[in-house]
Amino acid sequence: MFCKNCGSPLDDNASFCGNCGAKLSPKSKKKHSPVKYVLLILALLLVCGGLYATVGLNLRKNNLMSKIEESKIDEYVTAGKRLNSQWDKLGITDFSDKNDLLKDFKAVNKNVSDFQSCSKEVKTMQEEKANYDLAHENYEEYEKLLSDCADAIKEKDASGALELFQEVKQSFSDLKAANDDYIDDRIDTYENxxxxxxxxxxxxxxxxxxxxxxxxxxxxxxxxxxxxxxxxxxxxxxxxxxEPKNPLEVTVQQVDASEFPKVKLYVNLKDPATQKVPDNLDKTLFYINKEDANQKYIKQVVTSVNQLNEKESLKINMVADVSGSMDGAPLAEAKNIMTNFINSVQFDAGDLVELTSFSTGVRLEQEFCNDPNVLTNDISALYTSDMTSLYDALYTAVERVATQTGARCVIAFTDGNDNYSSCTVQDVINVAKRYHVPVFIIGIGSINSNDISQITAQTGGAYYNINTVDSMQNIYDQIYQMEKELYLVEFEDSTGATVKDTAQIEAGYHSLEYGGKCSYSYTPNVLLNPNSTSIYQDGPEAVVEKYLKNFPQAVTNSDFSLIADCMKQGSAIYTEQEKYVKRSIDETLDSYEIVDTQYNGDSSCVISTRETYYVQVQGKALQLMTQECKYSLEKAGNDWKMTSFVDLKVTSRIKQ
Known part of the structure; x- marks a missing residue:
């Protein structure tokens, strides 16, 4: 500082000038600028604001992460954790980076939301999909995509599901357009x-x-x-x-008239272009026309139509070659293949399988059964012997399976030519055609296929030739699938015919897409087993049916009283059978058919039957015997009684 009076320099804190002695003015206090306080306050505000902003950003991030974790979708939870890890590495003032990460969190959350919306929409679309089944090819594509998308949702494959969902929506749009075109085409067809x-x-x-x-x-x-x-x-x-757009091959494979006048037809339908059964045939468009007594075709009321694979059972008699040439590796491989086949059978749908083997005779290894464990154990126990009784085995298998209701077939395999049967090729064909049983045969190696092919062709079955046993698996599966694709068409016979009358029918299907029909002739022969419900409640047939069911037990137990009331006392048959039951014979009735009734006036008739027994004569081998009988009956009052044998002919004896 300097003196204002003389200009001399002044000492710090001096009250008077050292040169002129002038009194100095008191030193004023230094004023402080307010800027630093403003800056301090701003700094505090920035710190507090930063803390507040950081807390807010964390809350938003945590809320988004919580929603991601709640979704429990692995790919989104993993993405969220990765973003969370990046967040934790940022400083308190890295607001820009945190905001960028928040955008990524929001993107993951949107994916979660999209997936959840997709799940709800797909569920609704699945519930409503059947409402759009009109243009079937487009519907199948839509249904497949919808199913794939639903599977991806179930597996929480979110990216895959969302990608598929876009295809589903496009397919749905295409389906509705195709449906509209289909509707317009149908209307145009009808109008013209x-x-x-x-x-x-x-x-x-x-x-x-x-x-x-x-x-x-x-x-x-x-x-x-x-x-x-x-x-x-x-x-x-x-x-x-x-006029259908596509032809349809229609064939009737078999008939079941065991509940006549209700008749069951097993119908095979194929598109000749693809050799496959068309999907989704309209069950209301099957029809049956039957010729009446005036040779006029009358439309029958179709009461039910179902594909076997949906709900109908199949009865199969498996016939296995255990002749000497099958010994060792071939039989071991055959056992494995038969076991695999048994494990594919739809036992829960009511399928039954019987196992028959043949070599030097025929063995019933297992009666009709729905237990795969029992059947596989029986297959494992098979062993070989010398000769080849193929025709006897086929005859026996047809007789056995023919007593079963519903769809039925025989599937046999052999690696050699028949050299021991008492039955002929024609015997097998006759019995199979009589009871409408298709026979499928697998020939292994170089065998004479002429006779075998004749059997399969005339019974509605098929013959397959393979080089080795291990090729059988695919054929078993093919036969089974073919049988399961049959349609069961039921109708009530309204022509006044009886169960013994030959029927001429037309069976067909006719729609805008497919059409075809076939003519078919059949006699509804009904082969019954002793445990079947009696189909005759009164009249002479009821008497003969009771006699047939009781006769084997009467013979086995030497108890004539079991059949005595079916016969006229003192008649020829009464006297003859009273002696017969005392012989050392065991008989078991396997099956029977009441073939015909011929009346001679109101009080007498002749009934023809076809009967098959297992017969064991003391000291001889067990035999399966089929005989054709004619019984004479007379009516006394209200009761019919058997009086004599008109004829009895044994048609076959098969060694067991």
């Missing part, structure tokens, strides 16, 4: 039908159905199922005037 020769009833039904179809088609939100029902109703009314 030529019905000038149709009956008035058909024309009235046509007009009514077409009006309903037009009404449904005009709706902006088309009800596809209602339209499908309307199409079906129209097709049923005018199906004979529709």
């Amino acid at each position: 039908l030529d019905l000038k020769d149709a009956k008035d009833k058909v024309k009235t039904s046509y007009d009514k159905n077409l009006s309903k179809i037009h009404e449904l088609a005009k709706s902006e939100d088309r009800d596809y199922q209602a339209l499908q029902k309307a199409f079906n109703s129209m097709d049923q009314a005018i199906f004979m005037y529709i």
